[in-house]
Amino acid sequence: MSGELRPAARQGGCLCGAVRYVAAALPAHMHACHCSMCRRSNSALSLSVLVPFDALRVTGAEHLTTYASSDWAARSFCSRCGAGLWYRLTQPDAATADYYLSVGTLDDPNGLPLSREIHIDAKPDGYALAGTHSRLTGAEFEALLQANPEE
């Protein structure tokens, strides 16, 4: 995820409130993913912001269930209400991986412009997001990751 972090604490949590978090810093933008895993997990796209591991404080973590959705990522949701909170890469180090935090779980999800859509080729054809941000196919995004693993 490119762009600077903004040191403004934001709170959020799951639908039932059993899991809560405070993010000490957020990037200035969110991004959207249309891949089939996000679609099945969220009913459609996922909207997320990348929060560094040490910038997120979680309470009620005992209510989390974490599902390994692929060989490289795991998704965590509240085992009481089912709300998805984030996904994290499990390579190279699952213990300290950053959080792709679901924007919809923020108490205040405003002020985070959409900067990129990925897996645009997997988007259902019944809707489209407005704006002039970049739109990458799955293959284009994979190529970007190969060129710049920090992306």
Ligand SMILES: [Zn+2]
């Ligand atoms: Zn919950």
Ligand SMILES: [Zn+2]
């Ligand atoms: Zn996805």
